[in-house]
Amino acid sequence: MNTGTSKLRGFTLIELLIVIVILGLLGSLVAPTMFSKVDSSMRKTASAQISNFETALDTYRLDIGRYPDRLQQLRVGEHPNWDGPYLPKEIPTDPWGNEYQYKKPGSDGRAYDLYSLGKDGQPGGEDDNEDIYNQ
Template sequence: MNRKTRSSRPINGFTLIELMVVIVIIGILTTVVVINVLPNVDKAAITRARADIAALETALISYKADTMVFPSSQQGLAALKAAPVDLGNPDRYRPGGYLTRLPDDPWGHPYQYASPGRPDRGGGGGAFDVWSMGPDGNSAAGGEADDIGNWNL
């Protein structure tokens, strides 16, 4: 009788222990990357918000230089994109506006605007306040702690 015997070829593949070691190493590397990258994402969002607010301030100052007044709180930041219907001197408004688009803050909320500025903020109640409600999206009492505005640039 001819019996078939197994060939003496080695079996290709990885053992369960080898796979587990690789998975643990990948997990450790992922943890190190996440710990080092996540704090920088928050810093980048705050830096972007500050840059956007500075750009909005510049546009508001240009608006005032042309029209002789800052937009009212009711007109809001939209006045930088298109002339408000109740503008006192519409012929002084810059053709094309002062911004091509109004940015949202890094957390997806629109920037806020008030004219005149609030005296209880660090800026001492200037001509206007421009701010982001921060990551919590709340500027109500108690939610202002993470707000980023032109009073704390």
């Protein structure tokens, strides 16, 4: 019969604290980089959606002979030459949940302006809050 005591070895409190501190330091170095990538990808998503809108708007113009007065006309139309819908799904919001801005006629002699107000949902701004325009 084994009469010896079994020794269970675990981690000491100081060892656990050291591991927690190391994980915290790693997290503080990695997290800012990852969050900046998220904001950058949201701006790229908005630009890609604007490009899709531009294609739909150009196709609408080819069929009807003019650009629509409202983006909703890309989904539903009453004109005899309307051959839509020109967007496969409902009109999306920008990556921050705001409506895209569409103005016809556009500024500087352009046929229309199409843009996102950026992260803050307000005109103007800098960095992530900057408006994203069609080119």
